[in-house]
Every structure is written in C-alpha cells, then in structure tokens.
Amino acid sequence: MPGPGYAYFGSEEEQNVLDVLRRWRETRETFGALPPASQIDRFETEVAARFGTPYCVAVNSGTSALLTALAALGVGPGDEVVVPGYMFVASLAAIVYSGATPVLAEIDESFTLDVEDVRRRLTPRTRAIMVVHMLGAPSAMDALTALAREHGVAVIEDVAQACGATYRGRLLGTWGAAGAFSLNPFKVVTAGEGGFVLTSDARIHQRAFSFHDHGFLPGKPEGGDGDLLFGLNLHMTEFGAAVARAQFGKLEEILDRTREVKRAFVERVPQRPGVRRRTLHDADGECGTLAVYVFADATAARAVADELGATVLGESPKHNYARIPALPALTSAEHPSAPFRPALAPEAAAGYRPGSLPRTDDLLGRSVAVAIGLSDAYLGAGFGVTVRSTEQEIELAASRFRAALDRALG
Template sequence: MNKLAIEGGTPARSKPLPPNYPGAVVMGQEEADFASKVILGQSPFRYYSPNPQRAAEQLEDAMSAEMNVPYVLGVTSGTASLIVAMKALGIGYGDKVIVPANTFLATPGAVVCCNAVPVFCDIDDSLNLDPAALEQVYDEDVKAIIVVPILGNPVDMDPVMEFARRKNIAVIEDIAQSCGVKYKGRYGGTIGTIGAFSFQMNKIITAGEGGAVATHDLKLFERALRYHDQGLARHKARYGIDSPDEEFAFVGQNYRMSDITGAVVFEQWKKLPDIVASMRRSHEAIRSELASRFPEMQFRRCPDPDGGHIGSNLGIILPSKEATVKFNQAMAAENMGTYILYAGLPAYRTPAIFHQRTSDKDNFPFNYPFKNPVVYTEDMCPVAIDLIPRTAFLPIAPTLTEQDVEEIIEGTSKVYQALRDQQLVRQ
C-alpha cells in the first residue's frame, strides 16, 4: 500500500468528496423555474393568492401516489412534522414517548416541545432502535414510539409494530435522514401510525427547510391539518373532511408550508428515484469490494438488505474508539472525510435533555410527577455508548463517478490496511 497522506504520502483523491447534501448537489433549473413561477405569480401562500400555483398540493399528491399513502401534508420543517404528528395523536403533558438513543436532538426535543417527556431505547448493530430493548423502557405512561432510520438504513419495523399493537400505542416514523428508505417493499413513513419527513439542507431531498406528515388515518390527518394551521381545516373537500369547526376545531400553531418551498421540493421529489439509485449503486460497489479485501471488516447491519437502504452513507464499525479516531483522521487526509455521529454521544447526553432543562417554569414538562420518574444516566444505553463512537460514516453523494468510487475503494483500503499494520484492527 502507498504511504498514508497523514504521514506525508500522496492523497488517494486530489480534492474532497462532494458535499454531504444529496438533494442540493442535484439542484438545477427545474427547481429554479417552478419557484420562479410561484414568485412571478406573486403567489407564495398556498391557501390563497392572486395566481395560485398549488405547488405544495402537487408535492403532497406526488408523495401520496408514489408511497401509496392517502394523506400527506406539507409543513415548515422536519421538527414541525414531528410536533404536528404528536399533536395529531394527542400527546402532551403527562405522557412519555420512546425515542432511540441514536438520533439528532430534534427528535427528543420535539417530544419536549409537545409537553411530553422522552425515554430512550438502546440501539443494535443497525445503529437504529433495538426492538428487543423496548420492553425495558416501556411503562403505562408511554403513548408512542418514535423510530428513526439513521442515515438511510431502515428500522426493523415488524417487531416494533407488533410491540406497539400489544401495548396499544402509536408508532411515529421520523424519516428525516432517509427519504426513500423502504422496509420489505414499503416506504418508510407509511408503515407506522404516522410518518414525519424533513427537507432540510442535509436531507436526501431539500428546499433548505421544509417537512411533511403522512398517514393512512383520515381522523389523524384532520387533527394534523388543523394543528398545523391555527386549528383551521381549509380545503376540506380536497380530503373528504366534513366535520364542522364549531364541534371539532381546537387551538393550533402555524407550520404551513409555503408554495415556494413546495415548488422546490416537488421538483426534488421527481429526482428522488435517481438520487437513491445512484447512491445505492456506489454504496454497494464500495461495500462489496471492501468486504472482499477485508473479510473481517464490520459494517452496520441492514434489517432489509435486499432493497431497504438508500445508500446515503456507508457505516463501518471499528474495534475501538481509538481506531475510529485514527481512521477518520487518516481518511480526511486522503480527501475522503468520514465522521462519527453526534460527537460520539447518545441523544440523551445532549446537555438540555440530560439535565432536563427547558425555557419554562420549573423545567416543564420534566416536572410531571410520574409514578416511575424519568431519570437519565450516562450509561443507561450501553450499546449506543459502545457503537456510536466506533462507527465511521462515509457519505455517498449521488454525483459520484466511477473514478470517485474507485478512488474511495483504494483510499479506504489504504487506511484500513494501515490500521491492520498498527494492530488497531485484526484479520
């Protein structure tokens, strides 16, 4: 093998990998044209305007048709989608919601913003929630489970859904990082009780911000529709809603998607199949060759390896934190930046969550007098504590060329072989 770049050798690549913004790197004239049409029509508000373009409606209809889910609602962000989903379910003060230990802080943060309290479930070697660990964190105050397919890898949904049915609780799918992911042929976000999507800058498709909620349940959808629009239910005929406001209206907030956002995401949605196909193709080529060269190399497990993951990130599990740090440092020098998630810490280690601090009086809603108090300890999810800092993620852009893929294979092999030589990994 050639000398490592970090030790003065020639880097495997002459320039860094494309930025880790899958949707943004394929943005083009299509998004600009539709957004311009909305702007030049002086009609950025979806519900009324001089010349409505119905961009948000077109996005919702396209998502509904492709994912085979009858009700989709555009909202302002992924966080908004989680809040709207939980408010649709009636989750609030005095409730607990199970959240995976490996997720972005927005997931437990949204629970707190709904005046409920997150309880954290450990993960398995998929880096997602471990269904076998659910019983350990469940009690009678739990009203829902949020599952999060991390970085394009599906959650093992069958045992999650079976557990939820036994306990009569809801399942919210937080698909923020994994738009297009599937599990046994069904799109993530359409399997549980309600799905939440994000179109923020880092996401698979993007408008910079934006989100969506999806469900098969009309009553649940009406509550989502009302909550996201100040308690109103506009365009009832579009959804087949006939409930009178006098009887069904309640106080909501403003999480309405603008038609400018709708226009951009609608054009991005059209590109999703090509984005996913490209990422999967590169992911499989890199993973297959690395597995052939290094049979001992451990990759994060995919619960649906025959078609579930979207290939946005290749997860390599190293034997130790030390090995992972050295791997990431060496990969960066080769112009192939890999990274660990969330500073190597579980979500409950976020200071505000761990110390149960909010902007409200008496740290509401953490002050609820639960029969079984919610207490967070540093070591309460041991698998997450072990695996998160040992997993290096290699981002796979949809714009990678065959040469890029070859350089990634050679560069990763060079770095991994060096770790072998240093006995940080073993054959």
C-alpha cells in the same frame, strides 16, 4: 453538496420557482384568496400519491413535522414516548415540547431501535414509540409495529434521513400512525428547508392540518366536524414546495444513483477481521447515503476517522444522547432546558446522563460513516464520495479508506 438531491438541482426547480413568482405577479391586483392549485396543494397531492397514502400535510421543517405528528396523535403531558438514544435532537425536542417525557432506548447494530430494549421500557404511561430510521436505512418495522399493537401504543416514524427507503417493499413513513419527513439540505431530497407528515387516518390528518394552520379544518373552513385546536403557523412556503416538487420528480433517479455509488465503493473495500459493515434490516430498501463500518476496537475506529478527517459516530453533538446536555437539564428546577413546561422530577436525569445506554455508547464509539452522496461532517460523514463521483474518484476514496484500515488494523 450536503445531500444527493443538491446534485440534481436543474431547470425543473427553477421553472417551479418562476411559476410561483409569475402567479403572484398575475394575481397581485386581485382581492380575496389566491387561486387554487398552489405549489403546496400540488406537493401534498403528489407526495400522498407517491407514498400511497390518502393524506399529506406540508410543513416548514422536519422538526415541525414531528411536533405536528405528536399533536395529531394527542400525545401530551403525562405521556411517555420511547425514542432511540441515537437520533437527531429534533426527535427529542418535539417530544419535550409536546409536554410528554422522552424515554431513551438502546440501538442495535443497525443503529436503529433495539426492539427488545423498547419492550423493556414500555410502561402504562407509554403513548407512542418514535422510530428513527437513522443513516438512510430502515428499522425493524415488522417487529416494532407488532410490539406497538401488542401494547396499544402508536408508532411515529421519523423518516428525516431515509426518504424513499423501504422495508420489505413498503415505503417508510407508511408503517406507523404517522410518518414525519425533513427536506433540509442534508436530506435525500431537499426544499432548502421544509418537511411533511403522512398518515392514512382521517382524524389524525384533521388534527395535523389544524395544528399546522391556526386551527383551520382541512380545506380551510372555520367550522365543521373535527377536533377544535389552537393551531400554530407551521406552513411550508410556496417556494419550498416548488423546489420540493421538482426534487420528488427525481427521487427514484437520485436513489438509484446513490445506491449504485455505494455498491461501487463497498465492493472496493473487502471484508477483513477487525471491522465489518453495519447490519441492515433490509439491504435492498436502504437509501445508500452512508456506508457505516463497525470496528471491533474503539481505538482503531478513532484512528481511521482521524486519518480521514472524520469522526466516530459517538462524537456528534446533536445525534448522540450522551452529548446533548439539555437532556439532563430538563430536571433543573432553576433553569429547565425547555421553556413552556415545568422541570421533570430530579430522578429522571439518571436515564439521560452519559452512560445510561451502554450498548449505544459502545456502538457509536467504534463506528465510522463514509459519505455516499451525503456530506455531513456534523453527523460524522466528513469523508467519502458523491453521487457525481467518477469511477476513478470512487477508487481513490476506497483506496484511502483501505490504507487507513491497513494502518489501524495491521
């Protein structure tokens, strides 16, 4: 069970998928366009209403959502986008394929962007700050949006790991100019694969829609008011939308249960010297999908992770900038790591090599994540509990964790 939404698959998802098949069967002899009110249309309408935004564009993945958001904002060659060194590689890839240059910034003890380090990395070429809400919890959105306004740059929220989370009562994905979401199996809710973009700006919506659908304007007219774009085909499928609609109908139930299980687990692991829980900018607003423990000593963190069959967070190959060799390879003249764009200047590699973000390196090297409903060994969460765990199972997992702490910390 990769993400908590998996545990809630039921008749609602099945019925929606069957509705797609039935509609296709009933219209297979017709000519022209399929009838309105597709699953995708309904998904976009329902999600926009759920988040209180006027516009939602459904796409085929979280990566496509990020790329679509960048295109909608007009980010491109010559621009810089500040992004945390702890993210998922899709955040970087979307920036790279937009033609812009990723500028890595440190994280703080929330494992999200360090606001003051972002400030230091802003330049006249900065076009956007990509805020990544890592491990189910919100970034410091008031400070980051204030900083962006001060410097006249856009905020793009990568909400892939934090769907349904809030910051000070406001849903993530609605703070910035655009919010990008993923619905893959390792997320709070899932469509199997898919994603979506939220925005409150009509022009951003038009550009996002046109980019994701061959340049068509919203509603599919070929002409009218709006920016002319060569779009791609980044559609969500009807089947994906069918599953996603059912999952979103259960989002509050899923989050309530995930948070309940997390509370039950962390209450069974008392605070002690040598380790503490991750800083949360808004403890009430997080999803609760992971319980992150920060150790004073990297050796102790590794010992606990090894005993539990997990890894420290720094060992993830696709979440830690220092373990993404394609980053410094962006400067390779002979074999640049991003097709369709020229290599970056050689001096750019200095900001991408291991050791470029010492605070991020330090935090990731001495931190362990316990799965709470989200099981993802690649992320480092290879040990923990699920949203279906009983009180006895939660106690057993907590007991194992406490015992590992005892042996590592004495």
